[in-house]
Each structure stands twice: as structure tokens, then as C-alpha cells.
Amino acid sequence: MNTITPDLSLDLLRGAVRGDVVAPGDPSYDDARRVYNALHDRRPAVVVRAVDAGDVIAGLLFARDNGLPLAVRGGSHSVAGHSTVDDGLVVDLSRMRGVRVDPVTRTARVEGGCTWGDFDHATHAFGLATTGGVISTTGVGGLTLGGGMGHLARRYGLTCDNLLSADVVTAEGTLVTCDAERHPDLFWALRGGGGNYGVVTSFEFRLHRVSDILGGIVIFPQNAEVARRWREMNAEAPEELNTLLVTMLGPQLPFLPERWQGRPVCGVAVCFSGPAGEDEKVRARLAALGPVLGQAVDRMPYPVINTLFDEDLPPGLYHYWKGNFSRELTDGAIDVHMTFGETMPSMQSDTAIFPIDGACHRVGAEDTAFAYRDAAFSASFGASYTDPADTERNIAWTRAYDTALRPHTQEAGYVNFMDSDDQSRVRVNYRQNYDRLRAVKRRYDPDNVFRLNHNIAP
Structure with missing residues (x-):
């Protein structure tokens, strides 16, 4: 176990850092060690809350000199828990936000x-x-x-x-x-x-x-036909229209009838960055996907679209996720998503299918480290929940989902959707x-x- 002992005094580090150096016993320690995913309740030996690159360098060199494992934290959203570590040093960048x-x-x-x-x-x-x-x-x-x-x-x-x-x-x-x-x-x-x-x-x-966009969410009954129509719409839509297909339990929102709240539904999250004069065409495309249960879609400043799910996924939930790429969204994959959508384990859990075509395909597979430029979709799925006693059940559900989906996808997935037990997939995730x-x-x-x-x- 690596710990800070008296002969490895923090005084030198505090003298080299303009930000905060937080260690066990300090009043702010519990706050400093907390990360977005509550599944990772770890106790670092020291957290350096950096304010500039000099602080980052000082923290890194201290970790190296003292044999401490090093974790780096930005927004702390790492579902795999990589932004914290037991008995090591965390370089926390959250004060560097200029x-x-x-x-x-x-x-x-x-x-x-x-x-x-x-x-x-x-x-x-x-x-x-x-x-x-x-x-x-x-x-x-x-x-x-x-x-x-x-x-x-x-x-x-x-x-x-x-x-x-x-x-x-x-x-x-x-x-x-x-x-x-x-x-x-x-x-x-x-x-x-x-x-x-x-x-x-x-x-x-x-x-x-990009300033104002047409954005929001449209909610439909959860069925395979809605997903198939979304797949067809995505193939034909202009690149200015970006939509995500989401399976979830009906949220408790004013625009969704109460009888559908808590029941399996499909949501389509919408972001149309084209001209406002084309909005009605976009609305017509969405209406054609199936019977609309409720919707909240309107012109809004672009930043608003990135806040619409914030309240549903606040810090402090427990998360266990998986992800897969696919060249196409097959009928078989849709059937798997619908089957597991019927047993979604909590109100916070969901599956989101991202399109990664259009401009994403105009970059070569070896031009950046992101290797899967032939993938057309990236699925993120898994459990998010509030009670740690539910962890075993939620992990089992997510792993079963992943196993059922694998025959219908490519062998790899997006690294930001990988959990802590996916190290064996690193080579295939980066492919060539x-x-x-x-x-x-x-x-x-x-x-x-x-x-x-x-x-x-x-």
C-alpha cells in the first residue's frame, strides 16, 4: 500500500503548489475525493487541486518521487473510475476552467x-x-x-x-x-x-x-417499429439533423401523460442546427416515427441542448455501463434493445444510440487514434441507480445485455463507454x-x- 508517511511530508508539495493540497484528515477531504460515479468510493493519499500547469507538474513529480499511483481528474465523469485512486495522488483540474x-x-x-x-x-x-x-x-x-x-x-x-x-x-x-x-x-x-x-x-x-437550434425530445411507445423508422430517418436526414435513439422508462415530465411515466418508452433526442425555415420538415420527420406520447421540441440556444439530461443524471448516482460500435443497426440488434428496454432496472438507466456517420466518416481510420470510422452507430447502455445494495443486480443486467448484443455489433466499443472490467477490449477498441x-x-x-x-x- 502506498501512503504518505511522515518522512514523505506534504510540506514540500504544499510549498510548490498554488492551488490546494488535500490529504486525509483535512476538512475538505471528503469533498475532494468525491467523483461523479458513486460506485468508486476511493481514498487517495493526496489530492492536488491545481490552478495551473505548474501545479500539475508539481503533483506529477511528487507522485513519481514517492511511488504513488497517479489519477487525473477533469470533469470526474469517468464511469470506469479512472479519475480517482486508493492510496495514490489525484491531480484535480476542476479549478482550471478558463x-x-x-x-x-x-x-x-x-x-x-x-x-x-x-x-x-x-x-x-x-x-x-x-x-x-x-x-x-x-x-x-x-x-x-x-x-x-x-x-x-x-x-x-x-x-x-x-x-x-x-x-x-x-x-x-x-x-x-x-x-x-x-x-x-x-x-x-x-x-x-x-x-x-x-x-x-x-x-x-x-x-x-451555431447559435440557435431546434432541440428537445420526442417520446414514443417502446417498440421495434419506432427504432426501424428512426434508422431509416437517420440514413436519409441531412447532416444538420442529429438525433439519438434512447430506450428508457418514461420520465416524470409535464409533457408526458402520467400513465406513461415509469413505463418503457423510446425517446428521440433532437438537435437540428440548420435554418429555422426547415424546422417544420424536421417536425414532420419526427412525427412519422410513430404515435407521439409527448414532446418538448422548440428553438433554443445551442447550450441548452447539452443541459436537458442534467437533472436525470446528477453527480452521486451509481453507474455501470457498456458500449458497442456497429456498421448498421440490424433488426436483431433492435430486438435486443427492445427486450432489455422492457426490463430497464431503474428510472435513471437508459440506452442511447448515437449516429456517428456524416462528417465523422470524412476522417480516415488512421488519421486519428479513433479507429472505427466505418461504424455508423455507437450504443451506450447500462444501469444507473441510487441504492448501492442494487449493484449486483444492475451489473448482471448490463452484462447480460452486452452478451445478447454482441452478435449484432462490431467487436469493439467507444472507450468512454467502457467500464473498469473492459481492459481486455483495449486492443480491439483501437484496432489497426x-x-x-x-x-x-x-x-x-x-x-x-x-x-x-x-x-x-x-
Whole structure:
């Protein structure tokens, strides 16, 4: 067990850090160690709440010098629990949330602890946006490093496709800037390779003209025909129309009749970033999917679409997820989703099927570390619940779902949907890019300092 002993005093670390250094026994310790997924109730030896890259370097070097495992925390949404560690050091970036937008070049430089709520708030002031998450509290860093799916992906590509440069603290404690010209191998690996290569203290993104969108959710009875029609609609829809198919239990919302609340339903989350004059055509497409039980779809500022599920998935729930890619959404896969949708274990649980076609397919499979450019869909499914006593039942349900779905999908899934027991899938998740990623790992982190992730061992 690695612990901080008196001869490994924290005084030196506190002297080197401008932010907070929090250890067991400190009044703020329980708050500092808490992460989004309550399933991971861990007790770090020390948490460094960094305010700049210098703090990050100091924390990393302290961990290395004292033989402590190192976890890096941005938004803390890691479902696999990678943003915390028992008896190690956590570098917490949540105080590094500055955003600087350049409306002339349409770029944004954001610090490593930013959430998508921070990002959207800053860029929307200029009528600009890029592909981000679907929960506003999601960290920019974790989403980007895994690839990044969101409401603008069909039109503007994955989040990592819009990354222009990054400042990275490497395993040696050196700050480097990487882009297409400087450290291009590291820049390539960051775009989908997860947290394997360093601590990204700032990201630079390409922005696009997106201000108001037609957004919201339409709810239908849960049946295979709705899913098949959604599949057909997605194939024919313009790239400005991004929709997610969700199976869930009917939410307790004013627009859904009470008799459907708590019963299995299909939801279609809508984000249309095209002109308002086309809204009625979009509404007609949605109405054709099946009998509408309830809907709340309207013109709204783009940032609002990334907050619509925040109340349903607050910090402190227990989560266990899986995910799979597929080239097509087959009838067999739809049947599996409907079967498990009928036994959804809690109001917070759901399945979300993301389209990753359109602009996502205009990037080559080896142009970034995100390897599955031939996949058309990415499914995220699993249990989210409130009572830890339900953990065994929820994990069993999710694993059975995963087993039933595998014959209808590709062998891999999106790394940000992988849980802590999916390390065996890392090689297939990166496919033809795995060996190249491992070579970059050997160059920048030969000692595997950054191993608390879906690890690519050097």
C-alpha cells in the first residue's frame, strides 16, 4: 500500500503548489475525493487541486518521487473510475476552467478542467460551437481524449476532429505543445487515445457558426417499429439533423401523460442546427416515427441542448455501463434493445444510440487514434441507480445485455463507454491503430505513469 508517511511530508508539495493540497484528515477531504460515479468510493493519499500547469507538474513529480499511483481528474465523469485512486495522488483540474474565444479565427482555447457547460457558455456569446457532450457537467478533456460524440457530430465530426492543438504535461514533468507540426505523433494519439499520454492542461478547438437550434425530445411507445423508422430517418436526414435513439422508462415530465411515466418508452433526442425555415420538415420527420406520447421540441440556444439530461443524471448516482460500435443497426440488434428496454432496472438507466456517420466518416481510420470510422452507430447502455445494495443486480443486467448484443455489433466499443472490467477490449477498441499508439506510449510514457485509464501498456 502506498501512503504518505511522515518522512514523505506534504510540506514540500504544499510549498510548490498554488492551488490546494488535500490529504486525509483535512476538512475538505471528503469533498475532494468525491467523483461523479458513486460506485468508486476511493481514498487517495493526496489530492492536488491545481490552478495551473505548474501545479500539475508539481503533483506529477511528487507522485513519481514517492511511488504513488497517479489519477487525473477533469470533469470526474469517468464511469470506469479512472479519475480517482486508493492510496495514490489525484491531480484535480476542476479549478482550471478558463476559456478564451477568438471570434475572428473561430477558435477557442480552454483549460483542462473545463466542462462542456463552461465551453458552451463562452462560445455561444459569439454564436459559435463545436461538437461536445450531451451532459453539461461532462469534462471537455475526457470526452475529447476518447474521441467525443455529441449533438453536432454528423455535421462537424467528433470532438477530437475539431482539436487543433494541446498543451500536455508529459510523464517526465515537461510541458509540451502539440499540433499537426509540433510533436505530431503525440497530437495524433491524443485524438482518441484516452488519458494514456499525459495531462492536457489546455485544448485549442475549431469552432463553427451555431447559435440557435431546434432541440428537445420526442417520446414514443417502446417498440421495434419506432427504432426501424428512426434508422431509416437517420440514413436519409441531412447532416444538420442529429438525433439519438434512447430506450428508457418514461420520465416524470409535464409533457408526458402520467400513465406513461415509469413505463418503457423510446425517446428521440433532437438537435437540428440548420435554418429555422426547415424546422417544420424536421417536425414532420419526427412525427412519422410513430404515435407521439409527448414532446418538448422548440428553438433554443445551442447550450441548452447539452443541459436537458442534467437533472436525470446528477453527480452521486451509481453507474455501470457498456458500449458497442456497429456498421448498421440490424433488426436483431433492435430486438435486443427492445427486450432489455422492457426490463430497464431503474428510472435513471437508459440506452442511447448515437449516429456517428456524416462528417465523422470524412476522417480516415488512421488519421486519428479513433479507429472505427466505418461504424455508423455507437450504443451506450447500462444501469444507473441510487441504492448501492442494487449493484449486483444492475451489473448482471448490463452484462447480460452486452452478451445478447454482441452478435449484432462490431467487436469493439467507444472507450468512454467502457467500464473498469473492459481492459481486455483495449486492443480491439483501437484496432489497426493499437501498435502505433503503443509506440507513442513508449516514447512519451515508457514507465506507464499514466496507467489509470483503458491502458495501452508501453
